[in-house]
Amino acid sequence: MKKRYNVVVVGRTGVGKSSFINYIYGQDVMKTGTGKPVTEKDAFECIEININDLPVRIFDSWGLEADKHEEWKKSLEKEFEKRDVTSDISDWFHTVFYCISAGSGRVQDFEIETMNEFIKKRYKVNVIFTKADQSSEAEIKELSEVIDEEVKGEVEKIPVCNEEKKLMNGNKVEQFGKEKIIKMIDKGFWDSIKMRLPKRVEQKIFDEVDAWCLEQKEYIEESVNLFNAKKMKKFMKKKMEEFKDETLVELINKEIKDILKVYNIFVENISFEGDKSFGEGKSFVAVYNKAITLEVIKAIITVAPFHPILFKGLFNRLKGKKNILKAIDGFNKKMKKEIQLGVIPKISDVLEEIKKEDR
Numbered sequence: 588m589k590k591r592y593n594v595v596v597v598g599r600t601g602v603g604k605s606s607f608i609n610y611i612y613g614q615d616v617m618k619t620g621t622g623k624p625v626t627e628k629d630a631f632e633c634i635e636i637n638i639n640d641l642p643v644r645i646f647d648s649w650g651l652e653a654d655k656h657e658e659w660k661k662s663l664e665k666e667f668e669k670r671d672v673t674s675d676i677s678d679w680f681h682t683v684f685y686c687i688s689a690g691s692g693r694v695q696d697f698e699i700e701t702m703n704e705f706i707k708k709r710y711k712v713n714v715i716f717t718k719a720d721q722s723s724e725a726e727i728k729e730l731s732e733v734i735d736e737e738v739k740g741e742v743e744k745i746p747v748c749n750e751e752k753k754l755m756n757g758n759k760v761e762q763f764g765k766e767k768i769i770k771m772i773d774k775g776f777w778d779s780i781k782m783r784l785p786k787r788v789e790q791k792i793f794d795e796v797d798a799w800c801l802e803q804k805e806y807i808e809e810s811v812n813l814f815n816a817k818k819m820k821k822f823m824k825k826k827m828e829e830f831k832d833e834t835l836v837e838l839i840n841k842e843i844k845d846i847l848k849v850y851n852i853f854v855e856n857i858s859f860e861g862d863k864s865f866g867e868g869k870s871f872v873a874v875y876n877k878a879i880t881l882e883v884i885k886a887i888i889t890v891a892p893f894h895p896i897l898f899k900g901l902f903n904r905l906k907g908k909k910n911i912l913k914a915i916d917g918f919n920k921k922m923k924k925e926i927q928l929g930v931i932p933k934i935s936d937v938l939e940e941i942k943k944e945d946r
């Protein structure tokens with residue numbers, strides 16, 4: 588399947604998700620309507636469209652109904668899980684468009700909670716105020732303020748009118764908002780790398796840490812009869828050094844490069860309206876190669892989790908095998924925490940640097 592930038596449209600039933608997709612697509616491809624929920628549960632139908640030559644896929648979703656919060660959340664979670672950071676990049680939901688009806692003038696606590704959960708899972712979230720034609724500027728401003736206050740993250744908000752309407756008095760309401768949406772889609776895919784790549788690297792490192800710890804535990808189990816605390820300590824230290832200097836450096840380098848390569852496929856096609864920060868004909872990978880040497884990656888991961896003190900603290904108190912096994916679990920936890928706090932934010936910084944390189 589062709590690699591595409593995937594956007595998923597979510598929100599309450601009847602807010603105009605399917606209408607929004609039709610508006611962006613320029614044709615009525617999704618079923619819409621009033622009265623009762625329209626888009627079916629678990630369907631996640633999509634349209635494919637090129638936006639300024641960027642190949643995009645936009646997914647429709649089942650709308651949240653009153654009293655069905657838990658069911659709705661589960662249905663979304665099921666699909667989002669299939670498309671999380673560990674899956675192939677072209678299967679990810681890169682960005683979430685959360686639709687709120689500006690006409691209703693309300694945003695529910697549950698919706699705020701859901702948006703915050705998406706952000707916590709490192710999705711780029713944008714808010715679309717649908718039915719903005721039925722709302723005043725002041726109402727939209729008020730809604731925006733609620734979101735700014737309660738949603739923890741940088742959220743773009745765009746008012747749209749999905750449908751042209753003839754009013755009783757003969758006046759016509761035109762559609763609006765599409766241009767801004769297109770700009771947002773254009774820009775969004777880089778934002779989504781910045782948000783999601785560190786999470787993917789984190790996931791991969793965690794898997795690596797788990798595998799490493801398991802391996803050490805197996806080794807300790809097997810060498811129970813030869814157990815010698817001093818030797819064991821020395822041996823483990825050496826292994827940790829290797830783990831740090833080779834495995835992790837390689838892993839981070841590979842992940843960043845692989846993902847930038849995928850995005851490169853997009854970039855080759857894109858004119859980059861409104862965002863020329865990469866310069867003409869420049870590729871992410873080329874810029875990356877210039878900016879990110881192995882030394883930089885090593886510097887990124889030279890952080891506390893591998894600090895000898897951490898290691899010492901864990902192993903000094905150890906006598907028997909059982910305690911050593913326990914200590915490895917403790918080490919696993921500490922290391923992950925340090926990676927989360929020390930390594931992952933630095934990867935975000937590096938991505939920011941890559942983008943700034945040629946400004």
Ligand SMILES: Nc1nc2c(ncn2[C@@H]2O[C@H](COP(=O)(O)OP(=O)(O)OP(=O)(O)O)[C@@H](O)[C@H]2O)c(=O)[nH]1
Pocket residue numbers: 599600601602603604605606607618619620621623624625626627648649650651717718719720721747748749750752
């Ligand atoms: N005035 C106005 N009406 C809109 C707009 N967008 C959608 N509608 C109307 O709102 C109703 C619901 O739209 P849908 O697109 O079916 O809503 P949905 O969010 O997909 O609903 P579910 O599939 O049930 O989750 C339809 O009757 C649309 O005509 C808009 O921007 N302005």
Ligand SMILES: [Mg+2]
Pocket residue numbers: 604605606618619625626647648650
């Ligand atoms: Mg629908």
